[in-house]
Amino acid sequence: MPRRREIAAHVLAEGSVSAADLAERFGVSVMTVYRDIDELEREGVLRRFRGGVTARPSGVFESNVAYRRNAMRREKEALAAEAVKLIEPGMSVMIDDSTTALELARLLPRIEPLTVVTNFREALNLLADERGLHLMALGGDYDPLHDSFLGVPCVEAVEALRVDLCFVSVSSVHGDHAFHQEQRIVAVKRAMIGAAGRSVLMIDHSKLGRTALHRLTPLSAFDLILVDDRTPPESLRTLDESGARYRLAPT
The missing domain is CATH 3.40.50.1360 (Rossmann fold)
Structure with a gap:
């Protein structure tokens, strides 16, 4: 999903971002953002914490060309x-x-x-x-x-x-x-x-x-x-x- 790739690229660039900020940036609900975050966490790209998300700089993001291309x-x-x-x-x-x-x-x-x-x-x-x-x-x-x-x-x-x-x-x-x-x-x-x-x-x-x-x-x-x-x-x-x-x- 393009939005998930864009979320991953944005979080990698910023280091850590709140779910509310992501919802506002991508024009979706916080619940939708959390669904995207959960999927990216399962893939090993991001790590969720209370109220937000941070990047795993040595995770799948470093390998997967689809993610790297947009960062x-x-x-x-x-x-x-x-x-x-x-x-x-x-x-x-x-x-x-x-x-x-x-x-x-x-x-x-x-x-x-x-x-x-x-x-x-x-x-x-x-x-x-x-x-x-x-x-x-x-x-x-x-x-x-x-x-x-x-x-x-x-x-x-x-x-x-x-x-x-x-x-x-x-x-x-x-x-x-x-x-x-x-x-x-x-x-x-x-x-x-x-x-x-x-x-x-x-x-x-x-x-x-x-x-x-x-x-x-x-x-x-x-x-x-x-x-x-x-x-x-x-x-x-x-x-x-x-x-x-x-x-x-x-x-």
Whole structure:
């Protein structure tokens, strides 16, 4: 149900919200909101408390592409608009299975010719009919939850390549490291970073200072970090202290 996805995205962005606020925002009764919350809680996306709801930042939301696609959409579009400035015709570009990178994929037909490499089925479908792009699909074990190809075959396919630029996103940044919630994703993202002449981390402000289960890589592994300009000053100070090179994307 689209409303439930929008509720989940809104709660993730805000951290916690009252049921009354949700009812007013979506133009439904509080009883209807509670039914939606109960269903999202069963799915492991949200956690209900007295009078409201909070997000489970390391739950199903992190995996399910249908939920992720609608979260922080404005910020992702801003990050993509900044990222595309780094790409020149004739380059080879690898993008991961993040919905942030998907927003970048929408802009790639503007830059032709271009070689685009990805394991994200939605990005492959989006770009399949673009004649000016040389599209390379990374195979592996298909994961319907992420709508992407993963596993050892995917890692080996990545390691056989060398691209000019790689764009990835992660579940969280904490301190001077990037983290991801799922182990099977970590190996693929590490391989992508290693297969690129330059690698770029695209991350919206909601993921800064959060926690996730698996440490992916130091921020120093990225040549550039793109964050949106809604990032709080304390998060920017943390990035400064890490020594990472970053740029703000105007929203």
